[in-house]
Amino acid sequence: MRDDNPDFGTADSLITIDIDAITGNWRMLDARNGDDTETAAVVKADGYGLGAAILAPRLADAGCRTFFVMSLAEAVTIRRALDDAGYAETRVFTLSGCHPGQEDDFLAFRINPVINNIEQLRRLAATGRGWDAAIHVDTGMTRLGLDRRELDTLKTMMEDAGKDGDNPLGAVNPCLLMSHLTASEDPHDDASARQLAAFTKLRELFPGIPASLGNSGGTLLGGDYRFDMTRPGIALYGLHPAGIDAEGVQMEEAATLTPAVTWQARILQHRTALAGDKVGYNGTHVLDRDSRIATVGVGYADGYPRSLGNRAQVEIAGHLAPVVGRVSMDSITVDVTSIDAGKVDAAGHATLLGPAYGLARMAHDAGTIGYEILTQLGQRPKRRFKGGQKGQTGA
């Protein structure tokens, strides 16, 4: 994964995305799911910030046939990318639902809506145009999906319509019943078991319709959480949803996932400073010895979280070195006094995210989760994709 001579071109940092790591993670999760459970791929938020239009066709090469995104705009991007790659038969579901006025685009681009509420259900049912849709029911997250009151309404609709033999849902053909877990990353949180029980009971309303409950955490929980389909997201991109705990320990299972991202940045300047000098905005770090500081070309505008100031480490020439002072918009300052000066100059760059300092660790130090770091990677860093040749075996 490491590249000793990154080509930054006209940019100051470089994000390398390992396609084979991502398809390999999908294959591993698909193998865990076994033959009776489909493994979808969640590629919303531009594939968790890594490039959905490039990744979705490669996941289709690996065997994935169902994709989830958030908005219509995202769905159109993925649909085009999949069609262009010869995967017109795949399904693309839009988690935010089909909003009023979007119906024609959904049909033109063959996008499957996820129905979150009765209004959406009634509106699509009345179109008479034929919708293979997922029905999303809430089982304890209070975010998206039919709530209790709406489930009662739906029940009544189905019972009433059933009496005279009509299809109770009109033009809507429910092809998937789904719900979403709130705390699946933690196998000890009993919220998952409560949601599993609620979902299992709800399935009785929809006999014969395929069901899906598990996100990445649910896929890793396995067993009864699998149902007919799981919908992993973050795990595809190489991060275990549990991240790292307060003691800095990752779950053992995290080692089964292959990290997909390396991030390197130019050393813009290698400078000297004296004991007592202050570093960065508002002088939050005061040097306690004469020091050498490497100013590195990445800042919060690139997605390097500002909260990493005085907290993160970067790797330079095989050594970890601390980020000192505040993170600026376009640069960070790293204390490299303990690394041989010639080695720093020869390296010329720092690795912000890589084997020596991974995504779970960075998220922990930034006080957030790896999902936010990935999806907030900026547009300014240069991006490079490696791997992804059709037929190539993943990780």
Added chain:
Amino acid sequence: MRDDNPDFGTADSLITIDIDAITGNWRMLDARNGDDTETAAVVKADGYGLGAAILAPRLADAGCRTFFVMSLAEAVTIRRALDDAGYAETRVFTLSGCHPGQEDDFLAFRINPVINNIEQLRRLAATGRGWDAAIHVDTGMTRLGLDRRELDTLKTMMEDAGKDGDNPLGAVNPCLLMSHLTASEDPHDDASARQLAAFTKLRELFPGIPASLGNSGGTLLGGDYRFDMTRPGIALYGLHPAGIDAEGVQMEEAATLTPAVTWQARILQHRTALAGDKVGYNGTHVLDRDSRIATVGVGYADGYPRSLGNRAQVEIAGHLAPVVGRVSMDSITVDVTSIDAGKVDAAGHATLLGPAYGLARMAHDAGTIGYEILTQLGQRPKRRFKGGQKGQTGA
């Protein structure tokens, strides 16, 4: 600024950028600078996330002639936009400097390097090709710019070369001497006065060369901080660099700046929940009464900071309502129980950033600065520019 019927199109949120607010802010700062001080514009990080290629030509319409960006890639974008708009005579400075191998692109695109260290100075000086460059000297930030040791080297170079009448800097023609303030947003921080004294002394080394010290904070400090040019950034985009203090109070001066950004998002679902229900991932918010929750189509992947979970407010139908539970990747959940249900449905959207809840407040609630929020605005929201007709008067 408010738009009661935002057109989200295929997206779930909409960022509206008020070009006239930005050019108006530039004009106001330029008027404060007076006739003897040039007012540049810092449009790095894609114009603080708002679209540099669109904004730079409009700032040129307003009279701006000098622009600062970070990397070569950014400089090329701005150079092209300015040339296309008939502003080939403007200057674009690249704060990270000219890296080895970039020399030809700098010359081809007529980009002015900011020289941060002796290596850059020597390399460009030896090309024999003619460089109008800024010399960046450090006066207390320990980030970019010549450090003490390098200044001594430069001094020696100039004295030695001066002896035989050569131009001590070879092909480099220093057209600007600059430094950067570390705490200029706070008029009571004495770091600024120390930097001012150091910079004033350093100027003696470069007689006759225009000088620039002030960023937005320095421009607002005015007086001796003006020199020949100031380089405002964040203030152009409508935010006072001091943000908001711990008591939630903005500096009075902030009112002289016009906010430039409104951010609105669809209400994806308006749902009911019962007392005791938990909201969002890991159930961090428990409802203490039967409630109505609006799920809104914006999340941390759009740049809505995850740290705003259980902290921010949004405006719906003229009322502020609290974000409850964690911020998800693609959505937030808002308690709208105290707002008339019909009004919520009629509104159909929430305003995340606007007159009722501004950038300084959002940054305060997120535990960061407005600069990070602006530059981290995601690619998924739809963007709309308003104003910007040539000749139109700003704010």
